[in-house]
Amino acid sequence: MFSQSLTPNTTHPAVYVRTPGADHGEELDHGLARAALRKVTSGENAFLEGTIRSHIFKVESGALALYRTLSDGRRQVLGFAFDGDLIGLGARKCHTVGAQALKPTTLRCLPVPQLKQMVSANPGLATQLYEAISEELADAQDRFFNVSQRRAIERVAFFLQKLSHRNEKHGEDPRTIVLPMSRADIGDYLGLTLETVSRTLSELRVKGIICLKESRVVHLRNLNALNELVDTPIDEDE
Amino acid sequence: MFSQSLTPNTTHPAVYVRTPGADHGEELDHGLARAALRKVTSGENAFLEGTIRSHIFKVESGALALYRTLSDGRRQVLGFAFDGDLIGLGARKCHTVGAQALKPTTLRCLPVPQLKQMVSANPGLATQLYEAISEELADAQDRFFNVSQRRAIERVAFFLQKLSHRNEKHGEDPRTIVLPMSRADIGDYLGLTLETVSRTLSELRVKGIICLKESRVVHLRNLNALNELVDTPIDEDE
DNA sequence: CGCTGAGTTGAAAAGATTCAAATTCAGTGG
DNA sequence: CCACTGAATTTGAATCTTTTCAACTCAGCG
DSSP states (O other), X not given: OHHHHHOSSOOOOOOOOBOOSSOSOHHHHHHHHTSEEEEEOTTOEEEOTTSBOOEEEEEEESEEEEEEEOTTXXXXXXXXXXXXXXXXXXXXXXXXSEEEESSOEEEEXXXXXXXXXXXXXXXXXXXXXXXXXXXXXXXXXXXXXXXXXXXXXXXXXXXXXXXXXXHHHTTSOTTEEEOOSOHHHHHHXXXXXXXXXXXXXXXXXXXXXXXXXXXXXXXXXXXXXXXXXXXXXXXXXX | OHHHHHOSSOOOOOOOOBOOSSOSOHHHHHHHHTSEEEEEOTTOEEEOTTSBOOEEEEEEESEEEXXXXXXXXXXXXXXXXXXXBEESOOSSSBOSSEEEESSOEXXXXXXXXXXXXXXXXXXXXXXXXXXXXXXXXXXXXHHHHHHHTOOHHHHHHHHHHHHXXXXXXXXXXXXXXXXXXXXXXXXXXXXXXXXXXXXXXXXHHHTTSEEEEETTEEEESOHHHXXXXXXXXXXXXX
């Protein structure tokens, strides 16, 4: 599509993949299980934008924000990574996004040469990586779809719905969402200011759709209403 | 990253790849060269969203818009494809986007089973597809980056810059851009209304950055100013 | 107990959309 | 060849949404 090759100054977005329902293959998991553990403290970067992609990582625990920085200092959060997610994948030599821990986080680190070795030893792995990235792209398009032409309330609903589905997949309560990220991080992810995020959460609370126990703990009181916000972009009644 | 696995109702975005500077490998090109030709008229769909992905296509001539449709009928254009671009790639069985011709277009059609055969015969092809998709993802992130948090004028500048770079790569005049798509298509691509796109082009004209010979022919009079709009999102002076 | 950072809320301003009207253009049929 | 029709585009004005700037609250911490 239009997008890829036209970009001139596109730093290349290493592909940041999270394990889908099915995982990336035993081969990969096996290699990762024996990989070194690394701890990063809250606020620390697992890797920086533009640095050599020496390892790929699997998040054991914690949470990270994947971001790019604008020339003027603003940043765009491209996604969040949680336990079980793979990050740092990609065909390019350098990381095209940074990965900053949102809280204390532990990572398995698999050196890229070792990954390459595994791929050449096991051709099926390349296909798995292809599929994983295909998922990633699907996700990026979905996010684009749900952000670029939508109102703040729809964007925030989309965000909460995603987290809810994630909880569901992990056998956790889909109605209780613990946010490891700040309002600013959410805003940078959804293309909104932190004030708008805050206001919108308040609006959802007033409408009885969510309940804010603490500022970082969201309880979804009305999942149907939330889903409707995501599905139907116009003609939402009060 | 966060995006991929959380999505519940994510239709899957077959990966729509265009040939990067380097192509997708002789193997693939070879297969495509012998593939059947198909003509689609302006407005016709090469394939529809949700239908079985029976073939992948290479655009021989013409132009297409790749889009998804919202439940309320609105649509999101995810990209445009021009001659040389590959479309229809992806790991999923069904197309997750539709591809509508913007003008009379010819396509090479390679059946997916044949592609699979080629991949199994040539493991390197899987890696090439991986890299191609990695590019595609890079592009999607770049677009997201340049749309979600930016003003209309910056979005339109980004769009024009992309087309200019594309021309450059193809040995065409980077200052003269012929738009095969309507203002509405551009709006659906940039997350703006068609009126805003029109107004913004007028604004760029008034500022002397572009010159509109015809409504579909844009001449870039001041590339530096255009690039600045893309690079620096704030503090643009009049 | 005062700091500091995160979050909330208010009010004014900026930006985009919506609705509507006018204009241009391409293609058609007389 | 020209008027006519419909689609695409441009432009205007009112409205709506989000941002911006600022004030205020709250919790954790030295």
